[in-house]
Amino acid sequence: GENVxxxxxxLSVQEGDSAVIKCxxxxxxxxxxxxxxQELGKRPQLIIDIRSNVGEKKDxxxxxxxxxxxxxxxxxxxxxxxxxxxxxxxAASTGGGNKLTFGTxxxxxxxx
Amino acid sequence: GAVVSQHPSWVxxxxxxxxxxxxxxxxxxxxxxxxxRQFPKQSLMLMATSNEGSKxxxxxxxxxxxxxxxxASLTLSTLTVTSAHPEDSSFYICSADRQGIxxxxxxxxxxxxxx
Numbered sequence: 001g002e003n004v005x006x007x008x009x010x011l012s013v014q015e016g017d018s019a020v021i022k023c024x025x026x027x028x029x030x031x032x033x034x035x036x037x038q039e040l041g042k043r044p045q046l047i048i049d050i051r052s053n054v055g056e057k058k059d060x061x062x063x064x065x066x067x068x069x070x071x072x073x074x075x076x077x078x079x080x081x082x083x084x085x086x087x088x089x090x091a092a093s094t095g096g097g098n099k100l101t102f103g104t105x106x107x108x109x110x111x112x
Numbered sequence: 113g114a115v116v117s118q119h120p121s122w123v124x125x126x127x128x129x130x131x132x133x134x135x136x137x138x139x140x141x142x143x144x145x146x147x148x149r150q151f152p153k154q155s156l157m158l159m160a161t162s163n164e165g166s167k168x169x170x171x172x173x174x175x176x177x178x179x180x181x182x183x184a185s186l187t188l189s190t191l192t193v194t195s196a197h198p199e200d201s202s203f204y205i206c207s208a209d210r211q212g213i214x215x216x217x218x219x220x221x222x223x224x225x226x227x
Contacts, residue, residue, distance in 0.1 A: 032214050034215065034216070041203075041221075041223070042220075042221070043205060043218040043219065043220050043221050044156070044205075044218055046215060046216075049215065051214075089155060089156065093214070095214045097143075097144050097209040097214065098209075099146055099158050099161055100146070100156075100158070100207075100216055101158070102155045102156045102157075103155065104154075104155050105154070105155050
């Protein structure tokens with residue numbers, strides 16, 4: 001089955017700096033890669049996703065890149081703000097209603 | 113966007129009792145729903161895939177007789193934790209995928225504490 005690895009497990013940045021979180025996946029059939037932000041005790045919130053037919057997607061301060069050959073994808077957050085502090089999870093699936101396999105999570109802390 | 117509602121949001125039960133958690137898709141029909149478990153400071157781990165009108169598919173290591181899943185309609189899946197023990201205390205969360213979109217919509221989650 002699919003295996004998703006995520007790094008780093010914790011990330012501390014200064015406000016205004018950029019943050020990058022990286023994930024690798026094992027199943028070449030995976031074609032849908034969402035990123036979630038989860039605050040303590042809350043449900044995961046989709047912040048951005050990418051499908052395998054594109055290499056990059058951007059939404060304001062958030063971007064995701066995908067390298068299908070290397071089987072890795074990354075989340076980039078620019079101009080970080082304290083409210084970006086949360087746990088971020090990457091995930092992968094073969095799409096079309098199939099199950100998601102989550103990475104281990106990254107605790108992002110944005111310091112003033 | 114699609115809405116998935118999960119109840120209860122938290123529950124405390126005594127060891128040995130059973131607890132039922134409901135997951136409803138409010139504005140779309142979900143032939144498939146997923147149940148995850150999340151321990152503190154850990155990731156979401158898929159427990160089972162709930163299929164409307166048929167048996168659930170359980171992930172390896174998940175006891176199907178302990179975690180009963182019923183998906184009797186296109187808008188409701190239930191997870192029953194039977195004979196709960198303190199080690200079953202966790203955050204349980206469901207998701208549904210509106211057909212053709214691929215995006216998972218999560219319920220609010222249920223914090224189960226077994227005392």
